[in-house]
Amino acid sequence: MMGDEAAAARTGPQNRELYALLNLSPEASDEEIRRAYRQWAQVYHPDKSPSPLMKEVAEENFKRICEAYEILSDETKRLIYDLYGMEGLSSGLELGPRLSKAEEIKEELERIKRREEEAKKMAHFMPTGSILFNLSVPSFLEGDGIMRGMVMASQVQSQLSKDDAVAIAGNLAANQRSGGGIGTVILRRQLSPVSSIEFVASTGLQSLIGMQTTRQLSIHSTATINISKSFSDGSINLTNTWTRQLSETSSGNIELALGMRSGITVGWKKRDENVSAGGDLKIETGGLGASARYTRKLSSKSHGRIAGRIGSNALEIEVGGGRKISEFSTVRMMYTIGLKGVFWKLELHRGGQKLIVPVLLSAYISPVFATGAFIVPTSLYFLLKKFVVKPYMQKREKRKALENTEKTYGKVREARASAEKAQQLLQNVATRKKNRQAETGGLIVTKALYGDAKAIEKRHEHLDEEVDSGVIDVTVPMNFLVSDSGELKLHEGVKKSGIMGFCDPCPDQPKQLYVAYTYNSRTFEAIVGDFEEMVIPQAGQRV
Secondary structure (H helix, E strand, C coil), X not given: CHHHHHHHHHHCCCCCHXXXXXXXXXXXXXXXXXXXXXXHHHHHCHHHCCCHXXXXXXXXXXXXXXXXXXXXXXXXXXXXXXXXXXXXXXXXCCCCCCCCCXXXXXXXXXXXXXXXXXXXXXXXXXXXXXXXXXXXXXXXXXXXXXXXXXXEEEEEEEECCCCEEEEEEEEEEEECCCEEEEEEEEEEEEEECCEEEEEEEEEECCCEEEEEEEEECCCCEEEEEEEEEECCXXXXXXXXXXXXXXXXXXXXXXXXXXXXXXXXXXXXXXXXXCEEEEEEEEEECCEEEEEEEEEEECXXXXXXXXXXXXXXXXXXXXXXXXXXXXXXXXXXXXXXXXXXXXXXXXXXXXXXXXXXXXXXXXXXXXXXXXXXXXXXXXXXXXXXXXXXXXXXXXXHHHHHHHHHHHHHHHHHXXXXXXXXXXXXXXXXXXXXXXXXXXXXCCCEEEEEEEEEHHHHXXXXXXXXXXXXXXXXXXXXXXXXXXXXXXXXXXXXXXXXXXXXXXXXXXXXXXXXXXXXXXXXXXXXXXXXXXXCCEEECCHHHCC
8 A cells, every 4th residue: 555655646647726625526517617716816816814924925825726727728828738848838739629628738738849949959058979089008017108099089969950950079099199180060950750861071080971861761771872982092891780679678780881891790689678789790801700799787887797708809798897987977987808909998978078098918828827816806896896986876865765755855844834824824714614514513634744754653642743744734624524414525637735734744755644523413534544435424324
């Protein structure tokens, strides 16, 4: 039961706050909406509040009641609210005769959302880039400096219109003896929902022009053709790529290249929530090669990775892992051993930016050194994680939790104060209703508590500690809601914290409503969940 209530607190019915405010069912008729509005308006009309302080409270609540009535009494506004809530009403939908059906309203709202998203894309650049530092410990020990080379790459893309985009990219590379760069401009146009074309021009070390077109052949297949001419050697290169979706999480591709380095590549990749894997087999002029990679999510913030390459002039294996250190940042450390030597590689990824630092430890493979280069940093990582990083993260999480608790506590106190003021305005009418019910032996609510489900279960221990236990006394509004015929009904699917005189005393926690009442001089109790219907007295208790 507690699990169901917790789920309801997170994923319960949406867009029902206005119905709760007027204590209406989401299926309420126009007459029921008018009757509820009149009932609440009579209580909260500012002219009925003699106290200046309470008049201000009445004006605020009266405004909320009028807004709820204005929306729910208008057929089109109510339909938009039911579908999309207040966001739909404030998004710019063109209300009128032509928007009379749910499908039409949904289509119009989606159109507005797409237009807003496109405007955001057009108003912002989308930069990506990477910086790579090649470091060498052997070179440093020989007195030649630790830096072997550096590569910088950057690209900025901007949406010119709905179908057109431009990207400008640059690459700079330098080593101990030379350096150079390449500048590239890419123009991209969406020809149709299933096809696009790109024009590419580069200048620098590799000057070329090219064109690429992509077309979706079917719901699972895509084809790409790329042709380019190099001004450096005059060669023309043609590449055809076919990609097919093999399953919901995997795809395969075949690439045929004709030109200076003709060859064929067959690839496969898979990606789901916990695993990312892929592999390639490449046959080209001058040799062949194969590569494979596998990444697995170890926890919500960390992952492990293993990769390998083998070919005519390559043989290496790479193992390591990474950890997410913030919402947008991830760090990764890899260990690589192969024909080129033993490496450590450090990576920092933040948004679309990357910092990569491969460190050559030794150009020669010694079993003892290679084993030590793997074991020492791995052991150091786990020691730091256990004795430094983990305690620090736990301390930071506790501090954040405490800050959130303090913020939530402040909001709850404000909401509780507003609810108590709203109850003061209900007090006179609630008392009159209570006295009339007492004269006829009808329904009288003697105690009503709303809030944390666990506190409700232990209500006899916490009746005098409502602030700390996460419950609020709602006896006054419950008596106000009793009808002249001696019945009280709260509707299913409507969160009770939205009822006038109520508030949410424990955000993100499952809640219940407890009611003790007398009927025909007999005492009864009832408990319901936050979204459950309550009808009292129950059928078997009525005369």
